[in-house]
Amino acid sequence: MLNITNIMETIRMIQDENLDIRTITMGISLLDCCDSDIDKSCEKVYDKIVTRAANLVKTGEDIEKEYGIPIINKRISVTPIAMLVASNGGDPVKYAKTLQRAAETVGVNFIGGYSALVHKGFAPGDLSLIQSIPQALAETENVCSSVNIGSTKTGINMDAVRLMGSIIRQTSELTADRQCIGAAKLVVFCNAPEDNPFMAGAFHGAGEPDCVINVGVSGPGVVRAALAKSGNCNITEIADIIKKTAFKITRMGQLVGDEASRRLGVPFGIVDLSLAPTPAIGDSVAHILEEIGLERCGGYGTTATLAMLNDAVKKGGVMASSKVGGLSGAFIPVTEDAGMINAAKLGALTIEKLEAMTAVCSVGLDMIVIPGDTPQEIISAMIADEAAIGMVNWKTTAVRVIPAIGKKEGEELNFGGLLGKGPVMHVNRYSPAKFISRGGQIPAPLQSLKN
Amino acid sequence: MRAVLTVIGKDMVGILAKVSTACAQYQANIIDVNQTVMQDLFTMVMLIDISKLNCEFSDFQDKMTEMGKGMEMDIHCMHENIFNSMHTI
Numbered sequence: 049m050l051n052i053t054n055i056m057e058t059i060r061m062i063q064d065e066n067l068d069i070r071t072i073t074m075g076i077s078l079l080d081c082c083d084s085d086i087d088k089s090c091e092k093v094y095d096k097i098v099t100r101a102a103n104l105v106k107t108g109e110d111i112e113k114e115y116g117i118p119i120i121n122k123r124i125s126v127t128p129i130a131m132l133v134a135s136n137g138g139d140p141v142k143y144a145k146t147l148q149r150a151a152e153t154v155g156v157n158f159i160g161g162y163s164a165l166v167h168k169g170f171a172p173g174d175l176s177l178i179q180s181i182p183q184a185l186a187e188t189e190n191v192c193s194s195v196n197i198g199s200t201k202t203g204i205n206m207d208a209v210r211l212m213g214s215i216i217r218q219t220s221e222l223t224a225d226r227q228c229i230g231a232a233k234l235v236v237f238c239n240a241p242e243d244n245p246f247m248a249g250a251f252h253g254a255g256e257p258d259c260v261i262n263v264g265v266s267g268p269g270v271v272r273a274a275l276a277k278s279g280n281c282n283i284t285e286i287a288d289i290i291k292k293t294a295f296k297i298t299r300m301g302q303l304v305g306d307e308a309s310r311r312l313g314v315p316f317g318i319v320d321l322s323l324a325p326t327p328a329i330g331d332s333v334a335h336i337l338e339e340i341g342l343e344r345c346g347g348y349g350t351t352a353t354l355a356m357l358n359d360a361v362k363k364g365g366v367m368a369s370s371k372v373g374g375l376s377g378a379f380i381p382v383t384e385d386a387g388m389i390n391a392a393k394l395g396a397l398t399i400e401k402l403e404a405m406t407a408v409c410s411v412g413l414d415m416i417v418i419p420g421d422t423p424q425e426i427i428s429a430m431i432a433d434e435a436a437i438g439m440v441n442w443k444t445t446a447v448r449v450i451p452a453i454g455k456k457e458g459e460e461l462n463f464g465g466l467l468g469k470g471p472v473m474h475v476n477r478y479s480p481a482k483f484i485s486r487g488g489q490i491p492a493p494l495q496s497l498k499n
Numbered sequence: 500m501r502a503v504l505t506v507i508g509k510d511m512v513g514i515l516a517k518v519s520t521a522c523a524q525y526q527a528n529i530i531d532v533n534q535t536v537m538q539d540l541f542t543m544v545m546l547i548d549i550s551k552l553n554c555e556f557s558d559f560q561d562k563m564t565e566m567g568k569g570m571e572m573d574i575h576c577m578h579e580n581i582f583n584s585m586h587t588i
Contacts, residue, residue: 050503050544050586051586052535052542052544054585054586055503055505055544055582056505056537056542058581058582058586059507059575110557114556114557114578115577115578115580116560116575116576116577116578117577117581296585296586299584299585300581300584300585302584303580303581
């Protein structure tokens, strides 16, 4: 029989330490929904999504009940919509509304893929989709958008970078009456993964199968609790504890992914080995770093502890799953992490420190609230800096900043739910306007020449 | 199919009797029982065979949780695979 201590450990992880499956995300290819008539294309999109994902939410709930493990979100990612827009040149917002309608029918809480991949230039459909993002996100609730503007193989498309600074501002402005929530659903990527199950950046890449199940696990609370019990051990031992904990968390993700895939009759894609925080107390990545021995997240030592954490999570997780992918690493979304919110309010955590942290962990400048009067070229330059870190280090980086329209440093935006809340952070206001106005392409770095 | 039933709470007379009676009522066959006192709490873990259950597994789970509330005990019933996958390679 199973060991009683192990059984109690699992139950404690779920009940007291916020262990959960963060998301089961069904990736659906919409490449067969192209049509020269956009209305026909939209109908095909709707029909395909509601057919493929008809049982997604119910299956998720059944697994949740049977195994006693909370599955917080059931979501859908689709082929970048710009590819569909290319087939007819119609108004992309029609697709956004179709995705919204499909999301409501099947009951998922987010649908990602209102996206364009423009790291080397704009193909038909890309520009019109990007320009429609502010309106699309303002007129829908559950649609998420992402744009890939750079990669290690191609360099950085600076025309897209310039454009995205303005798009992020417009998206915030159009939803200023709703805490600028539009910008919280828009991510700008460098090296975007094609099988990411997490929002807002999920889309179903062109190299993916027709339909696939990807799983994202969570568990910062479990890691922190394991460290709290460890006493006075050295960093090597700390890394080992994190590895073992990550293994257990990931095994659960693998089990749920296998089970969901079997019940839905859809191939299992990947487990994303990410430590994804929530604003709930006890579910914070910042608190793990503080448990390791920092007074506050954001102080010196933060980058080193985060690098160790991120690495240990991967080492533990990779053996626990047959297929690993997506973003896989620790997330540092400021407004979604109680410890980061607190550190940012105290001034311990700054955007500059966050930028350094993004070089050693999973994503990038994520869920950061910036002053409402931040000029668009500064936002573009933030994107360029983050993309450069991703490009040179052969990793995914992203920017999801929210200009808090009408608010200044020290005030707060509150999105509620998983998106959380956060203070408006200080932004360096020296102007990069001339650099951004040049446009063009930052050439691919030497790192790209691996062949 | 097998499930793990855990019972946690303040120790008192008749816990095992009540839980095993309920298992018999729903045709859940008890394969193994392990009990101990952890951090002043009575803790019992049962491995049960639920392949001949006379109701849906989810109903059985609800009934057991409800019975636990009546006894001021925390009762959970989960598929055994979750423990196997987490604690064995």
